[in-house]
Each structure stands twice: as structure tokens, then as C-alpha cells.
Amino acid sequence: MDTVDRLIESTRELLWERGYVGTSPKAIQQRAGAGQGSMYHHFTGKPELALAAIDRSARELCSAADAELAAPGSAVERVTAYLRRERDVLRGCPIGRLTQDPEIMADPMLREPVTQTFDWMRRRLARVLTEGRDRGEFDASLNADATASTIVAVLQGGYVLARAAGSAEPFDEAVTGVLGLLAGHVVPDENS
Template sequence: MYSAIMSTEEKSGRHERHDDVPEPLDAPEPRDVPESLGTRERLVRSTQELLWERGYVGTSPKAILERAGVGQGSMYHHFSGKSGLALAAIRRTAEELTAAAEECLATPGTAYDRIAAYLLRERQALRGCPIGRMTQDRDVVRNAALRAPLDEMFDWLRGRITDILTEGQRGGELSGELAPAATAATVTAVVQGGYVLARAADDPAPFDAAVQGVLALLSAQSTADRPATTPAD
């Protein structure tokens, strides 16, 4: 038991603990969390990393505390329990990914250039998408609160890309036959599917090929000639 300050659900035993879940064989090296950070911030950052590596079920309170380097009562001092901490971590990750995407999508240039900047930005293809990873976790998708940040981020991304494509059409950069909303959904699906294919092959090449494929489709709808593009390593 990590603390006398525990939620009613945890005391009743309705939530199974996973303190002894082994670390995946392909897990990346743990990242050190700076000791200069406050306890709450260290807990959130450690949980972000562990959720990306192990998923929700595989992330135990014990593993979080060890990664954060904090005492047993710390989690329950700042959060109601594992689910509350996981929600804070998932929201933080969604906010960070949204900001990274917006930085690319807000760059100067045509609609094609802006979407290409998003698709070609540096990614860790073999680790997968930290938010997409959560959609594969049954305990997350069945929990409305934990699932909400995932829905919000993907809804925002599809909407943002739809707006950019619509602007491109109105400006004469893209064919009027292009369906902005459907194309935005395709771009989002290609990125997430590319992660899955890369992880399955243990090779980023399938991700790069998927990106090149969707860029070729966009280029075919563009009114300007485009040079060949290459994904970042």
C-alpha cells in the first residue's frame, strides 16, 4: 500500500493493481526526470513517459513513483489516484502534440506546404504516437474522462487541416474537386496507420512511405508543380 490517503475505490479493491507488470522488452531507456522539478510535475512527466512505453494497464503506481523518484504518499497527496494522475498526463501529452502540430501547420506557405511541414516533422516512428497509443488501451477508451483528451486532440487536428485545405481551395491552390474534410481525415489516419506499420516492421520505412503516399495524393490536387519531399529521419 502506497499511502493511507487512498480513494474509496482503491480501498475496496475494485481497481486491480499492476505493481509487478514487467517492463516491455522493447521499452526505450527511461528518461531522467530533473530533480529540480516539483513533485507534482515529476509525477506527471514520469506518467507521460510510462503511458507511452507501457500503456495504462502496464503502468503501475509503483513504477510511476520509482520513475519520478518520489515517496509513497506523493501520488495521493496531489491526485486522487492512478486514474487522476493518468488524466493529467494524457491531457499534458495532448496539449504538447497539439502545440507541435500547430507550429507546423501555422508556418508560412501554401496549404500543401503547411500540411507537408506537419507530415514531415521529426517523429519517433518506432515508439508510436503517445496519444494513438492510448486508443489501443481498452481501459482508456472505456473511461469517458480518459478518452476525452484523445477525442479532443484528433477532432482539433482534423478540423485544423480541413480549414487549411479549404483556404487552399478558395485561394486557387488546390482543385475544387478535393473534399477537405475527407482529406483531413485521410491525413490523420495515414499518420496513425504509419506508426502501426513502422512498429510492426520495426522499421520507420513504412511510416515514411505512407507519408510520401499522402503527399503525392495532395500534390496531384495542387495547381503548382512540387519538388520531391523526404521525411525527416
């Protein structure tokens, strides 16, 4: 990993652990094993480095989600795979946690990739749900946009509940609950 990657990765980890205010340039440099000159050679300052870190986290989150949502299978199978995939639930969502950081939310430049990630997630889930409805997997009453927003909200809320409880169990219960609600729209397979 080159210096730029080490700086970005260190910033990502520190933002997730400590938030923006708690992520000092000195802490970034120490974790990355990079000097101050090296950091400022590649980045104009902490805001630019934070933006690069948030962008990378957002791209990775979207890529991982898309891998599940674009896989073969029914819409329910793909959404289930996405919701049930391996996560470090107690650490929370690396993007969702940023919404609780007042400095990030107050800065339009830093907030933008967070907003874009959640918008992308809702749109991507809505496409999968619409495909399923169009193929007859779901009944016509399924509102794909509202259901996609519900799934994202339940997922993010599940992280909060799990962190508050110190256990992944509330996250798993939330996922089971939203999948149960989705199952209420599944059209029974006439061949089964």
C-alpha cells in the same frame, strides 16, 4: 521540475511504454522519485494522474502540429512540414497508442482527451486545406474534411506499419503516398 511535473512526466512515459494497466502507482512513484504520500497529496489516484498525463501529451502534440500548420507558406508546404517533421516513429504516437489501450478507451474521462485530440487534428488540417482551396492552391474538388481525415488516418497507420516492420521506412512511404494524393489536387502555378 517539481514533484507534480515529475509525477505527470513519469506517468506519460509509462503510459506510452506500458499502457494503463502496466502503469502502476508504484512504478510512477519510482520513476518520479516521489513517495506515495506525495503522489496522493497531489492526485486522488492513478486515474486523475493518468488524465493529467494524457492532457499534457495531447496539448504538446497539438502545439507541435499547430506550429507547423500555422507557419508561413502554402497549404501544401505547411502540411508537408507537419507530416515530415522529426518524430520517434518506432515509439508510435503518444496519443494514437492510447486508442489501443482498452482501459483508457473504456473510461469516458480518459478517452475524452484522446477523442478531442483527433477531432482537433482533423479540424486543424481541414482549415489549412480549406485555406489552400480558397486561395486557389487546390482545385475545387478537394474535400477538405475527408482529406484531413485521410491524412490523420495515414499518419496513425504509418506508425503502426513502422512499428510492425521495426523500421521507419513504411511510415515514410505512407507520408509520401498521402502527399502524392494531395498533389493531385494542386492547381499548377501559372507563373512557373
